[in-house]
Amino acid sequence: MRKPIVRIILIVIAILAISCKDKTQHISEEKTVSVNSDFESMLKNYYEDGLKLNPVNATMSGDNRFNDQFPNPLSSGHIALMKAYYTEYKEKVASYDRSILTDAQKMSLDILTWECDINLDHLSFKNFEYFPIDQMWSINLTFGQLASGAGAQPFETVEDYTNWLARVDGYLEWLKNAEINMRKGAAEGYVLPKSLIKKVIPQLKEMTVSDINEHLFYAPIKALPDNFSDEDKKMLADNYKSMIEENIIPTYKSLYEYMAGDYLKAGRISTGISEIPNGDNYYKHQIKLYTTTSMTADEIHELGLKEVARILSEMEKVKTEIGFKGNLKDFFNDVRSNPKLMPFKTPAEVIANFNAIHETMKPQLEKLFDKKPKTPFEVRQTEAFREKSASAEYNPGSLDGTRPGIFYTPIPDATKYNVYSDESLFLHEAIPGHHYQISLTQENTELSDFRKTLWYSGYGEGWALYSESLGKELGLYTDPYQYFGMLGAEMHRAIRLVVDTGMHAKGWSREKAIQYSLDNEAESEAGIISEIERYMANPGQALSYKIGQLKIQELRKKAKSSLGESFDIRQFHNQVLETGCVPLALLEAKIDTWIQNNK
Structure with a gap:
């Protein structure tokens, strides 16, 4: 019991x-x-x-609650x-x-x-206060895109038009503050190099044109919706005319005269950021910001030299395949000037070529990606007001997908447009580069909102450069010139490791950086000058591409080696893309965990 x-x-x-x-x-x-x-x-x-x-960030992501606001960040x-x-x-x-x-x-x-x-x-640094304007990265250029009526700022209702007038008031305060800060900065040794100032001056002058109908800020009035009443149309036209004549033109004119006069006289002859107060520490910060690593300038410089040597040997193979008899530098010059590589007469033909590249690769995308963005996509010519100093770029679509992702390409002269790198360029800026990466992040309902609009250049530009290496898998690079274009684009990013650290940490002059680029890549001299001056304006940003690409390639190789036959390239790409932009150390930890869980 x-x-x-x-x-x-x-x-x-x-x-x-x-x-x-x-x-x-x-x-x-x-x-x-x-x-x-x-x-x-x-x-x-x-x-x-x-x-x-930062309400402009809201507008750029398609959130229109703050379209009338522009708090002065200075x-x-x-x-x-x-x-x-x-x-x-x-x-x-x-x-x-x-x-x-x-x-x-x-x-x-x-x-x-x-x-x-x-x-x-x-x-903690004064740079963002004392360098508010440059030829490529500053707020005035973004604001010009919004002012054109073809950017993220909506111009569909009367309220939209009045919101813009209110936002311009805040922007004008920033412009005035920018001039004040530049005067203070110049007195303390914070001043742009002369070569950059010369590029900004015509950008500012363009905003002082007296013909209102030709003014960029009047563009939305020339596209007033038909359903507006005559009374509203007249009211808005009058208000925009007053805004331009009484505020925009005088403020820009004052800034233009200062930059073309006293500021240009004070401009630096030196090149690197190390020449300004606390410049060495600022460059260390910039390296960390853009690469999301703890690498030093010396480590990056040496890595760049090794990558340049490796890619040069690959370029020699393509030169031999094409049958070119001269040396590699002669081949660069031939590629730069070969009329067969400049076949177009109009910008429309350039845009059509990019769309044709997209059509060629569509059938192969399924093999590498099982997730594709829903956000629409377009190719557009860069707006005229910034085209001469702009590079090709991608502007993200809105978070809700109603505004498309846009690949902008500058075409100042279609007859001189060289196509040899168009396939790699499309892979980078468009598909599967920035468009897949950013749109899939924005569409991921499991991510917190703050993660959907983050940008880490080491990851973001690293993914885009990695995407260029997928060309053969996507049915591209069948033309050896286009494959050479991919090598040229990779070389371009490897050179950046050398010249950016050279200028900002090793005392290289602008001219030495330009010559190094001319000696090692096939970009035009005008294009190289624009690029070198871009690196001068934003130290460290140019380092992010190659550092990120090499890390993603390293992780792919590690995953394939560890998982063997069970490795699925589509799942690897999902792992890289699904969390959106992250510092590279966090991406590596994530992939390592995925590998362990799938062994």
Whole structure:
């Protein structure tokens, strides 16, 4: 009789234990859900507070709540708000216990920590205050795109038109503040090189044209919707005319006269950022910002020299295949000037060629990607006001997919447009480069909002350059000139490692950097000069492409070697793309975990 009783007691104890365990687990799950929900709310608040501080970012992503706002990022009040914002969220994110977060939330925690740290570091330098305008990267160029009526700023309702007038008021404060800061900066040794100032001057002058009908800021009035009343049309036309004549032209004229006069006289003859106060430390910050690594300028310079040598040997093979008899430098010159590689007469033909490249690769995309973006895609010519100093680029579509992703290509003279690198260029800027990468991120409903618009150049440009290497797998590069174009594009990025660090850390002059590029790639001299001056304006940005590409190639090789026959290139691409832009160390940790889980 004792055994059944003992058995019953043991069963009861077991049931009670399971019950207690279930209750404990339930309480633990409730706690986890509660904390996770709180963490998600914190991420949402970070994103929303960020849009209020930079409402143009909201407009660019298709969020129209703040289209009338432009807080002056150069004002002391706004700078204080930015510092407080990153400090507050750095403290908040540090208060969460990693052990009760999901893997996705741990990634968000690490990314947000990085965001706060790198931005606080950025705000500790004077560069963003004293170099508010350059020939390529500054707010005035973005604002010009919005003003044209063909950018992200909507011009569909009367309210849209009045929102823009209000936003222009804030922008004018920034323009005035920019001139004040440049005067202060010049007095303290923070001044642009003369060669860059000369490129900015005509950009500013174009905004001083007195013919209102030809003014960029009047473009939206020339495209007034037909459903506007005559009264509204007249009111808006009058207001825009007054805005341009009384505010835009005088403010731009003042800035233009200063830059063409005293600022140009004060302009630096030196090239690198190390020549300004605290320049060496600023360059270290820029390297970390754009590569998301702890690499030094010396390490990057040596890596660049090795990559240049490797790619040169590959170029020799293509030269031999084509049958060119001269040396490689002669071949560069031939590619630059070969009339067979400049077959077009109109910009429309250039655009059509890019669309044809897309059609060629469409059947092969399935083999490499099982996820494709829903966001529409277009190829457009770069707007005339910035075309002469612009590079080809991608502008993301809106978060809701209603505005397409746009690949802009400058075509200042279609008869001189060289096609030899168009296939690699399309792979980089368009598909599967930036369009796949950015659109898939924006469309991922599992990502927190703040992750959908992040940009880390090491990852983002690294993916785009990696995409260029997929050409043969996508049915491209059948023409040896186009394959040479891919090698040329890769060489272009390898050269960047050498010349960027050369100018900003090793005392290279602008002219030495230009000559090094001419000696090692087939880009036109005008194109190379524009590129070198681009690196001068934004130190470190040019390093991100090759550093990121090499890391992704390394991870692909590691995954293929570890997984063997079970390696699926489509799943690897999903792993790289699904989390959106992340610092490279976090991407590597993610891929390593994926490999271990799939062995």
